[in-house]
Structures are given as C-alpha cells and as structure tokens.
Amino acid sequence: MKRIGKQSFEFENRPGIIGHAAVGGRKEAQGPLGADFDQTFDDTTLDVSSWEKAEAQLQKESLALALESAGCKASDIDFVFAGDLLNQCISSTFGLREYHIPFLGQYGACSTMAQTLLMAGIFVDCGAARRAAAVTSSHFCSAERQFRTPLEYGAQRTPTAQWTATASGCAIVGQTGPVRICRGLAGKIMDLGVKDPANMGAAMAPAAADSVFQFLEDTGAKPQDFDGIFTGDLGAVGSGLFLEALRYNGLDLSGVHQDCGLLLFDRERQDVHAGGSGCGCSASVLCGHLLRRMERGELNRILFCATGALMSTTSQQQGESIPGVCHILDLA
Amino acid sequence: MKRIGKQSFEFENRPGIIGHAAVGGRKEAQGPLGADFDQTFDDTTLDVSSWEKAEAQLQKESLALALESAGCKASDIDFVFAGDLLNQCISSTFGLREYHIPFLGQYGACSTMAQTLLMAGIFVDCGAARRAAAVTSSHFCSAERQFRTPLEYGAQRTPTAQWTATASGCAIVGQTGPVRICRGLAGKIMDLGVKDPANMGAAMAPAAADSVFQFLEDTGAKPQDFDGIFTGDLGAVGSGLFLEALRYNGLDLSGVHQDCGLLLFDRERQDVHAGGSGCGCSASVLCGHLLRRMERGELNRILFCATGALMSTTSQQQGESIPGVCHILDLA
Numbered sequence: 001m002k003r004i005g006k007q008s009f010e011f012e013n014r015p016g017i018i019g020h021a022a023v024g025g026r027k028e029a030q031g032p033l034g035a036d037f038d039q040t041f042d043d044t045t046l047d048v049s050s051w052e053k054a055e056a057q058l059q060k061e062s063l064a065l066a067l068e069s070a071g072c073k074a075s076d077i078d079f080v081f082a083g084d085l086l087n088q089c090i091s092s093t094f095g096l097r098e099y100h101i102p103f104l105g106q107y108g109a110c111s112t113m114a115q116t117l118l119m120a121g122i123f124v125d126c127g128a129a130r131r132a133a134a135v136t137s138s139h140f141c142s143a144e145r146q147f148r149t150p151l152e153y154g155a156q157r158t159p160t161a162q163w164t165a166t167a168s169g170c171a172i173v174g175q176t177g178p179v180r181i182c183r184g185l186a187g188k189i190m191d192l193g194v195k196d197p198a199n200m201g202a203a204m205a206p207a208a209a210d211s212v213f214q215f216l217e218d219t220g221a222k223p224q225d226f227d228g229i230f231t232g233d234l235g236a237v238g239s240g241l242f243l244e245a246l247r248y249n250g251l252d253l254s255g256v257h258q259d260c261g262l263l264l265f266d267r268e269r270q271d272v273h274a275g276g277s278g279c280g281c282s283a284s285v286l287c288g289h290l291l292r293r294m295e296r297g298e299l300n301r302i303l304f305c306a307t308g309a310l311m312s313t314t315s316q317q318q319g320e321s322i323p324g325v326c327h328i329l330d331l332a
Numbered sequence: 333m334k335r336i337g338k339q340s341f342e343f344e345n346r347p348g349i350i351g352h353a354a355v356g357g358r359k360e361a362q363g364p365l366g367a368d369f370d371q372t373f374d375d376t377t378l379d380v381s382s383w384e385k386a387e388a389q390l391q392k393e394s395l396a397l398a399l400e401s402a403g404c405k406a407s408d409i410d411f412v413f414a415g416d417l418l419n420q421c422i423s424s425t426f427g428l429r430e431y432h433i434p435f436l437g438q439y440g441a442c443s444t445m446a447q448t449l450l451m452a453g454i455f456v457d458c459g460a461a462r463r464a465a466a467v468t469s470s471h472f473c474s475a476e477r478q479f480r481t482p483l484e485y486g487a488q489r490t491p492t493a494q495w496t497a498t499a500s501g502c503a504i505v506g507q508t509g510p511v512r513i514c515r516g517l518a519g520k521i522m523d524l525g526v527k528d529p530a531n532m533g534a535a536m537a538p539a540a541a542d543s544v545f546q547f548l549e550d551t552g553a554k555p556q557d558f559d560g561i562f563t564g565d566l567g568a569v570g571s572g573l574f575l576e577a578l579r580y581n582g583l584d585l586s587g588v589h590q591d592c593g594l595l596l597f598d599r600e601r602q603d604v605h606a607g608g609s610g611c612g613c614s615a616s617v618l619c620g621h622l623l624r625r626m627e628r629g630e631l632n633r634i635l636f637c638a639t640g641a642l643m644s645t646t647s648q649q650q651g652e653s654i655p656g657v658c659h660i661l662d663l664a
C-alpha cells in the first residue's frame with residue numbers, strides 16, 4: 001500500500017475482484033436492474049420466520065453465489081468483512097456464522113459495501129489474505145421496523161424519504177481478476193447539522209462531496225477520467241446537493257455522476273420517493289450491475305463512492321444531528 | 333504482512349504502540365486497577381445529558397489522552413478504527429466526529445479492542461497508514477437500558493451475569509514503540525447454542541478456546557512462551573469453560589491465563605457477580621494496566637485475546653443462540 005496526498009492510498013498489487021453476486025427482493029427484481037441480479041426472491045420473508053432472519057439469509061445467499069462465481073469454497077477465504085444496518089449487525093453475524101470464515105464486522109451504515117471492499121482489498125494487497133470477501137445487506141421490512149415505524153402502521157412517507165433496498169451484494173477479492181482495485185479513500189465523519197431522518201440524502205451529501213473532492217485532489221484525477229462516478233444512496237435530494245457542493249468547489253460532475261439509489265428503482269413507476277437506500281442498495285448495484293458492465297467492457301474505470309448515515313433511533317430521540325461518511329474505491 | 337499456518341499472520345514491520353490511554357467511571361476507579369486509569373469520572377453522566385452521550389464522551393476523552401501520550405495531533409492520525417456495543421455504534425460515531433480523522437467503524441462487540449488494534453496494526457504495517465488509532469468503549473448504564481432493563485426497574489441479576497464496564501481504551505499505533513505488535517489472528521464465529529444473555533462468558537468461551545488453540549497451533553508457540561494470556565471478558569464462568577475446553581485439547585493454560593473481566597473489578601468487594609464485561613473492559617485493562625506493565629518491563633510478551641458476543645435484543649427475542657468471536661494479538 002502507498003499513500004497518495006492527504007487521505008488517499010494506492011493498492012500497489014491491484015487486487016482483483018474474482019467473484020461477485022447480488023440478490024434482491026421482488027421490488028428490486030421489478031426495477032430497471034432486475035436482470036442483473038443473480039437471484040431474486042418473490043417472497044421477501046425468504047421462507048424464514050422473521051424479516052431479520054430473512055435479511056441474514058440474503059447475506060448467506062449472496063456469499064454462496066459469489067463463492068460459486070469465484071470458483072472458491074468458504075475455506076479458501078481468509079477473511080470475511082461484513083456489516084449491515086441492524087442493531088449489532090445481526091444480519092452479518094447470523095447470516096455468515098455457518099461459513100466458519102474469520103470474521104471482521106464492519107460498521108459504516110449504507111457505506112458498508114465500499115468499506116468492506118476497501119478492507120478486503122487492503123488485506124489482499126498486503127498479503128494478510130490470499131482471498132477475502134466483502135458482503136453487506138439491507139431489508140426494507142427489518143429497517144422500517146427498527147428505524148421508523150412498524151409496517152402495519154402504514155405511516156405516510158415524506159417526499160425526501162428513501163426506500164431501503166431488500167438486497168445483498170458480495171464481492172470476493174483475490175490476487176487478480178477482470179476488475180482491479182486501484183486506489184481508495186476512507187472518509188471522515190461529516191456532520192452539517194441535518195436532523196431529518198426522512199432526508200438521509202441531505203445528511204450524507206456533505207460527506208460524499210468531501211470524499212470525492214479530496215480523492216480527486218489527492219490523486220490528480222479529473223471527473224472525465226472515469227466512465228462513471230457512482231455515489232451510494234444519495235437519492236434525488238442528496239444527489240442534487242452533492243453536485244451543487246462540488247460545483248461550488250469548482251468541480252463539475254454532471255454527465256459523469258450517477259447514484260445507485262436512483263439506478264436501482266424507477267422512481268416514476270415504483271413509488272420510492274427520493275430513491276433507494278440501505279447497505280444493500282449500492283452493494284447490489286455494484287455487485288450485480290456495475291461489475292457486470294465492467295466485465296463486458298462497457299465501463300472501464302469507475303469511482304464507487306458509498307455513503308452512510310451514522311445515526312441511530314436513540315441519537316435521533318436525543319435530538320442529535322445525522323453524521324455522514326463516504327468511502328471511495330477507484331476500480332478499473 | 334505474512335500469513336502463518338491456517339489462520340494467523342505476522343506483522344513483518346512490527347508496528348509499535350506509541351501512545352495509549354484508559355478512562356473509566358467511579359466503580360472502575362475503585363477497583364484493583366484504579367491507579368492505572370489515565371482519568372476517571374466520579375459522575376458517570378460526565379456532565380452531559382444522557383448515558384449514551386456520556387459514553388461517546390468517554391471515547392472522545394480516551395482518544396485525546398492517547399494522542400497526548402503519543403505526542404500527536406488528530407491530524408497526524410491517518411485512520412481511526414472504533415466501535416462499541418450501542419446500536420449503530422453511536423458512541424464511536426458521535427464521540428469521534430469532531431476529530432475529522434478518516435473513520436472506519438468496527439463491530440466486534442466486546443472483542444472490539446483487539447479488532448481495532450489488529451486493523452490499526454495491519455494498516456501501519458503495510459504502509460496504508462503512518463499512524464492509526466484504535467478505540468472502543470462501553471458504559472454500564474447505556475448497556476443496561478439497551479440490552480437488559482431500565483436501571484430504574486432494579487432488576488435482579490443472576491450469578492452468571494457480568495457487569496458492563498464504564499470505560500474506554502485507546503491505543504495509537506505507529507512505526508515503532510516500546511510495545512510491538514508481532515502476530516495476530518482474526519477469529520471465526522463460534523456458536524455452541526448458548527441462549528442465556530445473562531451468561532455471556534459461556535457463550536464466548538468456545539470462540540476464545542478455538543482462537544487460542546488455532547493461534548498456538550499456527551505459530552508453534554507454547555503457553556509458557558507468554559508472561560500472560562489475557563482473555564477479554566469471559567468472567568469467572570467463561571474462564572472456567574475456556575480452560576476446560578483447552579485442557580480437553582491437550583493445552584494447560586493454568587498459571588498463565590488471566591481474564592480482563594476478573595482483573596478490572598474485585599468480585600468479593602464490588603458485587604459484579606461473574607466479573608466485568610463490555611468493550612471498555614478489555615480495552616481499559618489493555619490500554620491502562622497491561623501496556624503500562626509491559627512498558628515497565630514487568631511483562632515482556634503477552635497474548636491479548638478479546639472476546640465478543642455477537643447478539644442483539646432482537647436476535648434474543650427471536651429465540652436465537654449467542655454467537656461468539658475472539659481476536660488475538662501477540663504483543664512484545
């Protein structure tokens with residue numbers, strides 16, 4: 001590993017993504033990226049007895065499919081980096097316990113796919129791992145009942161609210177592969193005082209802008225060097241603020257920026273208000289859609305910039321604002 | 333980094349611990365290790381408006397003191413690895429947001445001190461960081477109300493229950509230092525079906541036994557090579573099971589094993605039942621007591637084996653068992 005500039009670093013051996021998979025629920029299957037999922041489930045309970053257990057099952061399935069795609073067994077994987085939105089990350093711990101892979105739980109809220117992939121990349125790059133897995137998930141129903149209100153209440157959603165994806169994504173990192181992990185950045189916590197939990201996009205946009213600005217500054221890269229700069233789940237509101245903040249700092253990303261939360265669902269047709277969100281949103285867009293496009297040569301170099309809102313129901317109830325974070329991977 | 337055996341790895345550059353600090357509450361100050369805390373707080377609200385905010389304050393204070401002990405500013409630290417027991421790790425995110433250090437949240441329950449220190453060590457060893465911080469915390473009152481019952485209920489505790497420490501520990505890792513990080517192991521999730529949340533020691537003991545057995549097997553080290561093998565917070569019940577499981581596998585650790593949960597409090601005098609627990613327990617014992625003893629030359633080589641119980645109130649309510657994990661550092 002080599003540091004570049006203030007906050008970025010380079011993967012000297014450019015580890016490769018040797019396998020990946022995305023799984024999702026019915027709404028995700030019906031969205032614009034439905035065909036890019038490796039597996040989708042019509043009944044989002046996945047035939048288990050709770051939504052939390054269903055979410056754990058999503059991680060179990062996506063890791064199984066990613067292993068298959070990499071031609072690996074669980075025992076070939078030296079570490080699994082995983083995390084999710086549920087209290088104490090139980091989708092990860094319960095979903096992955098049967099694999100018996102050394103487990104390092106990560107907490108980055110919806111930025112978890114970028115965080116776990118950074119970790120897997122660093123461990124492989126420096127020789128601590130031969131192969132490592134990065135996995136995360138979210139589930140609309142488990143997230144709603146934990147963070148908001150029980151689904152049965154039928155609470156009204158505001159226009160700025162986003163829709164938590166029922167999905168999981170997993171990537172397996174090895175020495176080489178069709179897509180290489182070239183550079184990265186771990187973000188700082190940014191908190192500009194947004195307190196509305198129904199407007200996560202606004203809470204996370206400053207972190208995304210800060211991380212992208214710093215990455216381009218550190219590496220000397222220009223927005224047009226990338227076939228796409230993909231934020232995690234800023235949605236319609238957050239994406240607007242993100243572009244505005246960067247424009248204010250002299251960077252124009254229009255034309256090259258897209259948001260995973262806006263790609264996963266069709267806002268006109270699917271009633272998701274400001275767009276998709278949740279750890280599984282950017283994870284499934286990356287591990288289903290984007291990596292496929294890269295492997296087909298439709299995208300050659302992308303920035304994957306997953307964003308997370310680091311709050312809890314307790315911090316909200318105690319009147320706190322919502323800190324955000326954004327981690328970045330430069331993939332080619 | 334170099335892999336050793338099945339699951340262990342060696343830090344080729346042996347990064348050093350260049351600064352460390354432990355802070356705690358009144359009960360911790362009154363315990364056998366009271367003199368080894370850098371700072372203790374008589375009022376465990378720390379003059380803020382909630383116990384959760386007080387816990388965040390503990391992390392803020394321990395990082396500040398550790399930076400001071402390392403002679404560093406926050407801007408000298410390339411990454412902070414932190415996590416805690418609260419939902420969505422809010423002690424870490426809110427406690428550390430003002431530092432503006434790139435943040436990578438870790439979730440390992442009470443194993444977090446070992447996990448964050450492993451991460452900091454690996455990042456420094458491989459050149460991704462020049463200096464990195466590892467920090468975690470727990471707070472008796474925030475843990476009780478989140479995981480068990482509101483303190484005001486005055487619920488009766490069973491004899492196997494442990495007492496969550498009100499404490500935080502922080503270590504700063506750099507290129508060299510009086511104590512070096514030599515080897516490590518990341519544990520697998522082990523679940524032998526224990527379901528009693530008032531007996532975490534029993535739930536975590538299998539993970540501790542598995543990790544210690546594997547580490548000794550991988551590295552060829554013998555228990556007597558260490559001046560102490562310190563488990564995190566198995567307490568009286570878990571320590572007994574841990575020693576028994578290893579004895580059954582031909583390893584005798586009696587005489588060399590100690591448990592941070594049994595060191596932090598005086599069980600006779602302090603009414604903590606089976607001993608101390610919580611992320612802050614092993615963190616403050618390491619960053620207050622053990623590192624001081626190493627610096628004074630009283631301990632030359634230790635294994636630090638922090639253990640975590642990866643459950644949540646939801647997983648308990650849904651009838652799940654309690655998975656455990658144990659991560660290891662070989663410090664000299």
